[in-house]
Amino acid sequence: MRETPDAMPLSDVLLGPSPRARILILAAQDDLAGGLSDGLDGLGWQTVTARSVEAAERAVSDMAIEGVIVDARTGYPPGLAVRLKAAAGPRRVPVVLLGGHDNDADLHMTPPVHPAQAALRLEHLVRAAVASEEFELRRETFKDQGVDLTPAPSQIVRRVLVVGEPDPRFLALANVLESADVELTAALTPYTAFDYLHEREFDAVLLWGGARRTEALSIAAGIKRNTRLYHLPVVLYLGSDADISLDEVFGRGVADVASPDTPIEETAQRVLALADAYRRHQTIREILERARNSGLMDPATGLFTRELFASHLARLAAASTKRHRPLSVCVLRVASEEGVDQARAGGWVDRAMPQIGAMISRLVRSEDTAARLAPEVFAVALPATRLGEARLVSERIAAVIGCTAFHAGEDRTPFVVTFNIGEAERLPDESPMSLLERAAQAAEKATEPVG
Numbered sequence: 522m523r524e525t526p527d528a529m530p531l532s533d534v535l536l537g538p539s540p541r542a543r544i545l546i547l548a549a550q551d552d553l554a555g556g557l558s559d560g561l562d563g564l565g566w567q568t569v570t571a572r573s574v575e576a577a578e579r580a581v582s583d584m585a586i587e588g589v590i591v592d593a594r595t596g597y598p599p600g601l602a603v604r605l606k607a608a609a610g611p612r613r614v615p616v617v618l619l620g621g622h623d624n625d626a627d628l629h630m631t632p633p634v635h636p637a638q639a640a641l642r643l644e645h646l647v648r649a650a651v652a653s654e655e656f657e658l659r660r661e662t663f664k665d666q667g668v669d670l671t672p673a674p675s676q677i678v679r680r681v682l683v684v685g686e687p688d689p690r691f692l693a694l695a696n697v698l699e700s701a702d703v704e705l706t707a708a709l710t711p712y713t714a715f716d717y718l719h720e721r722e723f724d725a726v727l728l729w730g731g732a733r734r735t736e737a738l739s740i741a742a743g744i745k746r747n748t749r750l751y752h753l754p755v756v757l758y759l760g761s762d763a764d765i766s767l768d769e770v771f772g773r774g775v776a777d778v779a780s781p782d783t784p785i786e787e788t789a790q791r792v793l794a795l796a797d798a799y800r801r802h803q804t805i806r807e808i809l810e811r812a813r814n815s816g817l818m819d820p821a822t823g824l825f826t827r828e829l830f831a832s833h834l835a836r837l838a839a840a841s842t843k844r845h846r847p848l849s850v851c852v853l854r855v856a857s858e859e860g861v862d863q864a865r866a867g868g869w870v871d872r873a874m875p876q877i878g879a880m881i882s883r884l885v886r887s888e889d890t891a892a893r894l895a896p897e898v899f900a901v902a903l904p905a906t907r908l909g910e911a912r913l914v915s916e917r918i919a920a921v922i923g924c925t926a927f928h929a930g931e932d933r934t935p936f937v938v939t940f941n942i943g944e945a946e947r948l949p950d951e952s953p954m955s956l957l958e959r960a961a962q963a964a965e966k967a968t969e970p971v972g
Contacts (some may be wrong), residue, residue: 525935539830542569543586544643547605548592553632555617557590560636566643572602581608585845586612587647587905590639593621602626612844624927629793631784641777642791649798651846651905652888655806658840659890662833668815674676678720679796680704684714684740685729688760690781694727697789701726703796711740718750724803726753726794727776731760738773745774748883750922752802754795756800758788758795802887809882822878830892834902834953835889841904848904848947850960851918853881853940855897856938856970858927860936864929869936870897872968880925884918898964900957908946916971917940923972939972941965 530668544566550829558568569584570579573595580586580962589605591597602616602625615627619634627646630639660670681703695705706721708714712725726744729735734757741755754776770778776795812818825833834850841848855861855870864870874896881899885891890902899930901918903911917938926935943963947956 526675531718540919541586542567542580544568545577545584545589545760546570546578546592547574547589547597548572548593548938550592553592553594553919557634557636560641561643564636564640566640570767574604578604578608581614582610585612585652585766586614588643588921589616591616591618591621591626593618593623596621599623600625603755606857611654611840612846613650615643615650617642629787629790630726631787634708638778642769645795647905648888649801651799652798652886653891654840655837655846655888655904656801658836659805659833662829662836663812663817666815666817666829668812668814668817672804672808674824678702679724679793679800681725681727681792681796682706682708682714682717683727683729684708684711685733685737686731688729688731689729690785691729691758694788695757697785698727698792699701701789701793703793711736711743714740715743718744718747718753722803723753724757724799725792725860727792728757729760729945730757732847733854733906734759738770738775741775742773746789746882750961751921752799752886754799756788756792756795761791805887806882819877819878822893823875823884823888824866824878824882825892825897827892827894830890830900830902831923831953833890834957837902837904838951838953838956839945842950846905846928847907848956848963849903849906849908849944850947850958851901851903851911851915851942851944851958852957852964853899853901853915854967856939856965856972858939858940858970860929860934861938864927864933864936867930867933868928869927870938873938876925876927877922879923880916884921885914886917889914894961900960906946911944911946912942915944919971920963937972939970941967943967944969 546554546568561568572582600624605616606614617628618626619630629730665669683705699705706717710716730737744750744753745753757775758778758779759781777791821824837848881891885901888904891965892900896902919942923939925938927934941964943960945956945959
């Protein structure tokens, strides 16, 4: 854990081989911050610690900090969250308070906090901040083309599907959610839950992890395998402190886990935050769908055209420099294989493109921009994303589409699409076209199709 002593210039603190810090921890003492910092470092969320508000402001201003955690048990001045956000300039930085309360903070958590739990919440908060930045940039890109992407005020109440037996604690949480004007739908079994998921639209799913925890995890995994539901947040509310593997839970697609000792109000707040983020994601998708007939989108797939993508990528590159955020691009090119080549000759690959484009649009995050560069070539711009993360995104898209069989005509075996994929992370002062070309060249050189 590295500190930013008030007497030492921040530039001196940053010297040395330590990895670039992503999270600032503002704490007067180490009793809570020490273990949390070490745990977050081990999970890839490198931290730096400040002892005073002034040191924290300097760190947020001078470093590429993505989020701030404040140990507020001993109290901090009013308006702290606003000060820290202002120090970040155009970069939107979420603030998490451990103990204490600040209406301008993005999340309040009750100490002690497990590092894995903090990392999970930071992931959602940081991506939500990036999505807000990206949507403003996207509106500017479309505005330049004479298209207004201003969203209409939503009149739809938040909808949450709750799944599990009626345990008293589970019912108490449901009551808190209902008091926040959430429309709840209850399902007692996985079969009923999936019937509801196919029939209705929800903003979040809340699973009771009591005696049937394995069943709850199977529901989460099933949701993650569905392209339409892929981004739907799933929260697991544990019924006991029995041994549980967080790696397994998160690997099944759970977005957040609430333990039995977490205050019900805090758990409800986390469910609502995830539901709101998902609602924003859906709103962006709906707005872009309305823009499909504007002449700016690819008519077959509904994705950005090559020209619109180039324009937006230039804006993203400028913003990444201004906000001190990374920017990556991945390119997916339909691979040449025997089954695909036969289908291509019969025109069946062209017929599959609208479905493939729709799948890509559902699989990318709301802050990512997907485009069709050529008949069988797609690209995705990923703001605030490093090269390794971009690789995971492209592999995930290719893997999900690779599980789909496409029609190849009567008496013909359906074909499966695989991709040659390539990724590139923007270098300092690199032009957007150079970034895209490097990703495209990596896809051309790829020898092992993914799917």
